[in-house]
Amino acid sequence: MELATLTGHSDDVNAVAITPDGKRAVSASSDETLKLWDLETGTELTTFTGRSKTVRAVAITPDGKRAVSASSDETLKLWDLQTGRELTTLRGHSAWVNAVAITPDGKRAVSAS
Template structure:
């Protein structure tokens, strides 16, 4: 978030932190036993989350550069992680056809969002944090995150797997990327 550090995920099971001014590696974070599929900074810039093919999510303290905790709950590879805009919730998307929401204060799972026939590739919070959008191999779903958490709408239109979704900064537009070109 400070624009000075880049985090990269790798198939060699590591995360690298890079200094963007010098373009040199700062450190390599090790701890996953399979490929690292996604990394994301918490909005305050003090924590990094990583998603892995080892079915886990790890939280890393960026001051000490050490692992804080491993979150377990998915039964297959975790493809994507994203922090809510307030940094209090982490969402994870998996090949197990689910999304899980995690409370970062308690470090416990809040809920599991289901309804997918295939793996979930990508997730993103709306700028106001009230909606979560997902890109799956079968569809895009918008979720209302107020209690009870429920599906708002399933968006159709792509003819093949979706890989990524992103909200515009004002939250009024959602863009999706698909294998259908």
């Protein structure tokens, strides 16, 4: 049974991550954005911009305060979920970054390209 449909992206949604408390979700899209959603109300809370290509993956830190996105622009970006600000850009890949995971202590991200 479908509980809700979250609409707001203008292109394909490629990945979704849920905060540890189960109250919010972050979606990654080919429209070059991430969106933060309130899962209790279905409301879009924030749109994260600053990507220059498709956002392929997203992971949320264990404390639920930050997210890391992976993109076709060969980078990872760290975002503050409370303020919507980009905190840093991580470079090192020479092709699309297709996946990202965060270690259980929240101190490192592992990416695949």
